[in-house]
Amino acid sequence: MVVATFSLVARDPETGDLGVAVASKFLAVGAVVPFARAGVGAIATQSYANPRFGPQGLALLEQGASPEGVLEAFRRTDPGLERRQFGLVSAKGEALTFTGAECHPWAGGLSGEGYAAQGNLLSGPEVVEAMVETFLREEGTPFPERLLLALKAGEAAGGDKRGKQSAALLVVGEGKGYGGLWDRYIDLRADDHPEPVDELFRLLSLHRLLFERPREKRPLTEEEVRWLQRVLRAQGLYAGEAHGVFDRATEEALLALVGMENLEERYGGGPEVDEATLAYLKERYPWS
Structure with missing residues (x-):
């Protein structure tokens, strides 16, 4: 399964929330790429995606593995690793992005404290660079919107060179899910849309109206x-x-x-x- 895409995995230093924003010329990319667990980490798996990387990587992080330790575990257990790409951020803000040597060009990524940006089959490295630049510049913006602004910047810089089709936003935080009963408080997808990133902005606004717990009454x-x-x-x-x-x-x-x-x-x-x-x-x- 070729999930040619661009994504940003990140941690909010103010709240500790973790999230993944992703877009692709691929049907329902949100069903394959993003994984996150509050207090543990977040992962995006793409390019001949191995969806097992999500639960396996989170389990390893929960057991105390470093991002590099997760990569080494994948290297030992997945003979197709060189065709794959993933990014991860731990609950501590440790980050790693990996691009296998057999990923379709352009493919690559950038990582730093609290973020990992990556993409394959892109118009060029400017897509990943734009995501990182925007994410860092928008410090102070609410975390979900900050992720989407970075994704939009990557799209504006060229995005997936094949075009647009789907996008997704996943954000987790301790006790922030529906009814305070779980950690997944934003899980939005535009599965097949001419402007999927713009549609995510609309869905996020609606989500805030319907599900955000008001601070003042x-x-x-x-x-x-x-x-x-x-x-x-x-x-x-x-x-x-x-x-x-x-x-x-x-x-x-x-x-x-x-x-x-x-x-x-x-x-x-x-x-x-x-x-x-x-x-x-x-x-x-x-x-x-």
């Missing part, structure tokens, strides 16, 4: 409660009057509406709501 005004009660009644969720008092019946109906709109990560009850949730509901159910 404010009490609903009496007017907003009255509007909300009218909305809830129209949806068959509330049988009371639009009196503007946030009572238990209103709360239960709002919880039901939030569940219908997939906003349950943003609202868990009470008279306080974050601005993004409120703006979404006002647009979805026109404010009047």
